[in-house]
Amino acid sequence: MTKPSFPSTCLLASLLSLLLLIMAHAHAAASMGHRPYAKAHRELGARLVKKHNRPPFKPGPWKRARATFYEGGPGTFGRACGYSDVEKEGYGLQTAALSMALFNNGQKCGACFELKCMDNPDCKPGQPSLVVTGTNHCPPNYNAANDNGGWCNPPLEHFDIAKPVFANLADYKAGVIPITYRRVPCQKQGGIRFTITGNPYFNEVMVWNVGGAGDITAVQVKGHRKLKWTAMSRLWGQKWTTNAMMVGESLTFRVRASDGRFSTAWHVAPANWQFGQTFEGKNFK
Numbered sequence: 001m002t003k004p005s006f007p008s009t010c011l012l013a014s015l016l017s018l019l020l021l022i023m024a025h026a027h028a029a030a031s032m033g034h035r036p037y038a039k040a041h042r043e044l045g046a047r048l049v050k051k052h053n054r055p056p057f058k059p060g061p062w063k064r065a066r067a068t069f070y071e072g073g074p075g076t077f078g079r080a081c082g083y084s085d086v087e088k089e090g091y092g093l094q095t096a097a098l099s100m101a102l103f104n105n106g107q108k109c110g111a112c113f114e115l116k117c118m119d120n121p122d123c124k125p126g127q128p129s130l131v132v133t134g135t136n137h138c139p140p141n142y143n144a145a146n147d148n149g150g151w152c153n154p155p156l157e158h159f160d161i162a163k164p165v166f167a168n169l170a171d172y173k174a175g176v177i178p179i180t181y182r183r184v185p186c187q188k189q190g191g192i193r194f195t196i197t198g199n200p201y202f203n204e205v206m207v208w209n210v211g212g213a214g215d216i217t218a219v220q221v222k223g224h225r226k227l228k229w230t231a232m233s234r235l236w237g238q239k240w241t242t243n244a245m246m247v248g249e250s251l252t253f254r255v256r257a258s259d260g261r262f263s264t265a266w267h268v269a270p271a272n273w274q275f276g277q278t279f280e281g282k283n284f285k
Contacts, residue, residue: 053261054259054260054261056185056212056284056285057185057212057213057214057257057259057261057284058185059114059182059183059184059185060182060183060184061182062180062181062182063157063180063181063182064178064179064180064181065156065157065158065159065178065179065180065181066151066156066158066159066176066177066178066179067096067115067117067158067159067160067161067166067169067176067177067179068151068158068159068160068161068166068175068176068177069160069161069162069163069166069172070097070138070160070161070162070163071163072162072163074086074087074088074093077093077095077097077135077136077162078091078095078135078136079136080097080103080106080109080135080136080137080236080237081106081109081110081134081135081136081137081236081237081238082109082206082235082236082237082238082239083109083135083206083208083237083238086133086135089193089208089209090188090189090190090208090209091133091135093162093164093165094130094131094132094133094162094165095132095133095134095135095136095161095162095165096113096115096132096133096134096135096136096159096160096161096162097134097135097136097137097138097152097159097160098134098136098137098138098158098159098160099138099140099151099152099153099154099156099157099158099159099160100137100138100139100140100152100153100154101154101155101156101157101158102134102157102158102159103134103137103138105234106137106234106236106237106238107215107217107234107258108134108215109134109135109215109237109238110133110134110135110186110208110210110214110215110216110238111133111134111183111186111213111214111215111258112131112132112133112134112183112184112185112186112187112214113131113132113133113134113159113181113182113183113184114129114130114131114181114182114184115129115130115131115132115159115161115169115179115180115181116128116129116130116169116179116180116181117169117170117177117178117179118177118178118179118180119178120170120174120177120178122170122171122173122174122177123169123170123174123177124167124168124169124170124171128168128169130161130165130168130169131184132159132161132162132165133186133214134215136160138151138152138158138159138160139152140152140153140154141153151176157181159179159181183213185211185212185213185214186210186211186212186213186214187211188209188210188211188283189209190209190280190283191209191265191280191281191282191283192207192208192209192210192211192255192263192265192280192281192282192283192284193206193207193208193209193278193279193280193281194206194207194253194265194268194269194278194279194280194281195208195276195277195278196246196251196269196273196275196276196277196278196279197275197276198241198275199275200245200246200247201243202241202243203241203242203243203244203246204235204239204240204241205219205221205232205239205240205241205253206238206239206240207219207238207240207253207255208238209283210238210255210257210283210284211283211284211285212257212259212261212283212284212285213257213258213259213261213284214257215238215257215258216238216255216256216257216258217256217257217258218231218255218256218262219231219232219240219253219254219255219256220232220253220254220255221242221244221246221251221252221253221254222251222252222254223246223248223249223250223251223252224249224250224252224267224271225248225249226245226249227244227245227246227249227251229254230242230244248271249271250267250269250270250271251267251268251269251273251279252264252265252266252267252268253265253268253281257284261284263281263282263283263284264281264282265279265280265281265282268280268281
């Protein structure tokens, strides 16, 4: 019998590899129940994300700072972060304006802090805690000394607390109080909200009601037709923008929190969404 030539051997090996590849593909399709490619792709992505998932946000170390209070209401306590009404948007009045060092150009909007009054006779007995969300900016006052009116001057870490809740920490007559504080996980009801405003050529997306770390460092958007994954830019606070054409697309948003975790809201907005509408995605725990 004539032995197979070298080219014949290579051909047999190639055919065997091709057969194995086809069998593997058929097995994968069967295990997915021949579901649509898009759904299978999402499930594969979810499995990959789960593999590299980070642990839930944990409380940070205690630090020292100072706190004051300021006047306002639900419609003004969130202006620098883009929140239109802190009560309707789930933050309540337990909010604070953050000094420049804490505000970090709006990145800390949505972050949660536990505060305790200390070393002051006007502190409430038992040093009760107050958990506030950073929803506003306390601007610096360079005409005043850091220890006499320039409380929010850099590099000071300072909380200007909404007046209605300052009394949970100390008497109003204290004016300014020394505190100890730490970052804590934000506890939210429901999912992350995406409010779309603007116009077809300048889309704005407000990201709010974020659990876990609470503050968002990156946002991406993707459509179901022509719009590929597109990074959005921070406009101010937690308002994000892009001039990509979003109209007519079923929108998926992916957000990354300051602790490195991310959440993807697949096709959260239908293709016929309208400006001014709010959509709800999966939240961090």
